[in-house]
Amino acid sequence: MKLDVSLTVNGEAVSARIEPRQHLVDFLREVLDLTGSHAGCEHGVCGACSLIVNGEMVRGCLMLAVQAEGAEVWTVEGLTETGAIAALQDAFVARNALQCGFCTPGMLVAAATLLKANPHPTREEIREGISGNYCRCTGYHAIVDAIEQAARA
Amino acid sequence: MKPAPFAYARATTLAEVFDVLETHGDAARLLAGGQSLIAALNLRLASPSLLLDINGVAALRGVTFADGLLRIGALTRHAELGADPLVAQHAPLLAQAVPHIAHAAIRSRGSIGGSLALADPAAELPACALALEAVLVLASRGGERRVAAADFFPGLYQTALRGDEVLAAVEIPSRAGAACTLQELARRHGDYAIVGLAAQRLGQGVRLAWFGVGPTPLRTPRAEAAFAAGDVAGAQAALAGELDPPEDLHGPPALRLHLARVLLGRAAAALKGH
Numbered sequence: 001m002k003l004d005v006s007l008t009v010n011g012e013a014v015s016a017r018i019e020p021r022q023h024l025v026d027f028l029r030e031v032l033d034l035t036g037s038h039a040g041c042e043h044g045v046c047g048a049c050s051l052i053v054n055g056e057m058v059r060g061c062l063m064l065a066v067q068a069e070g071a072e073v074w075t076v077e078g079l080t081e082t083g084a085i086a087a088l089q090d091a092f093v094a095r096n097a098l099q100c101g102f103c104t105p106g107m108l109v110a111a112a113t114l115l116k117a118n119p120h121p122t123r124e125e126i127r128e129g130i131s132g133n134y135c136r137c138t139g140y141h142a143i144v145d146a147i148e149q150a151a152r153a
Numbered sequence: 154m155k156p157a158p159f160a161y162a163r164a165t166t167l168a169e170v171f172d173v174l175e176t177h178g179d180a181a182r183l184l185a186g187g188q189s190l191i192a193a194l195n196l197r198l199a200s201p202s203l204l205l206d207i208n209g210v211a212a213l214r215g216v217t218f219a220d221g222l223l224r225i226g227a228l229t230r231h232a233e234l235g236a237d238p239l240v241a242q243h244a245p246l247l248a249q250a251v252p253h254i255a256h257a258a259i260r261s262r263g264s265i266g267g268s269l270a271l272a273d274p275a276a277e278l279p280a281c282a283l284a285l286e287a288v289l290v291l292a293s294r295g296g297e298r299r300v301a302a303a304d305f306f307p308g309l310y311q312t313a314l315r316g317d318e319v320l321a322a323v324e325i326p327s328r329a330g331a332a333c334t335l336q337e338l339a340r341r342h343g344d345y346a347i348v349g350l351a352a353q354r355l356g357q358g359v360r361l362a363w364f365g366v367g368p369t370p371l372r373t374p375r376a377e378a379a380f381a382a383g384d385v386a387g388a389q390a391a392l393a394g395e396l397d398p399p400e401d402l403h404g405p406p407a408l409r410l411h412l413a414r415v416l417l418g419r420a421a422a423a424l425k426g427h
Contacts, residue, residue: 001159019158021158043195
């Protein structure tokens with residue numbers, strides 16, 4: 001079974017004919033070639049696939065692409081192009097907040113979501129804000145530093 | 154992993170949902186927030202032949218208050234629950250529970266109906282329903298029936314829902330002004346509880362509903378009686394006879410029992426300060 005789906009991704013209208021079982025993150029990566037969002041655990045634990053759908057952060061592996069019919073989706077590519085996360089990206093570089101980088105797109109989406117709701121979070125609130133995102137390299141301290149720095153910028 | 158193939162359809166009315174349940178039976182699964190179901194599909198713990206997306210069913214949405222009764226539509230997202238002024242006023246226990254439910258990305262899609270229908274014994278909302286003495290509205294072609302939360306969770310991941318029914322809403326008599334607290338211990342913020350407690354004052358009494366300590370959310374009547382009488386130590390002592398926590402990777406039963414006593418002490422302090 002294949003279904004037609006039409007949605008907006010990073011401000012552009014896209015349409016495709018896809019299997020219902022395809023995750024939104026796989027649709028973005030494999031059909032649209034937007035490989036910034038990463039598929040890690042594929043059961044909603046690691047946060048590497050975090051995306052913005054209709055203004056809210058979601059897990060790209062816990063949403064089917066067919067469910068995004070009519071939705072407005074933003075990925076790390078679009079957020080980069082618009083400059084929406086430029087301060088965070090600069091701070092991540094400045095504070096060495098990544099090593100392998102696998103978690104970074106999801107971390108940036110989580111951090112941007114946090115700062116939108118709470119522009120001046122405490123370190124504890126930052127830790128809570130990224131609690132749904134695994135990083136296996138940094139031990140999180142540098143990521144918390146970077147988000148704190150971006151919030152002050 | 155990726156899910157096994159399935160067919161997908163969207164419903165916009167309850168009649169369409171009932172049609173699918175009648176035609177496909179167990180082979181169909183209802184897709185609400187999907188934050189547990191899609192994970193189960195990915196892990197191939199579930200392999201329905203048809204997924205019926207009910208997110209467009211307007212009858213399952215909305216929070217209303219009338220005649221002293223708060224009605225929460227089954228599709229109400231956790232994030233909506235946490236932000237709703239009627240919920241904050243009439244069932245603040247639910248609003249307190251929301252920050253403990255998983256993470257922001259899960260709360261933006263996961264729904265109260267999905268959480269109750271899944272009946273995970275370590276989840277917050279089933280225990281809250283128990284503590285609030287909520288009534289669950291189950292809809293089928295024949296109409297609605299109402300089941301008390303106390304009768305809705307018969308066993309591990311089991312509910313009173315029949316195969317032809319859908320959980321439509323949760324009804325809660327207004328608990329405005331009554332003290333409540335949600336206490337939880339988890340290894341990491343947003344993880345499932347090692348031990349959790351939803352406590353709700355009702356009149357002179359208190360309802361203590363536990364999660365993460367047994368196959369279902371459960372109440373501890375003897376501890377409730379002692380707690381309501383102001384005997385917190387007695388309530389903590391009574392837990393040994395009322396909770397029988399499982400052993401798992403978190404630790405032995407004695408650890409969980411100890412942590413339950415700790416949470417009860419914290420709950421007493423929180424309710425006192427109310």
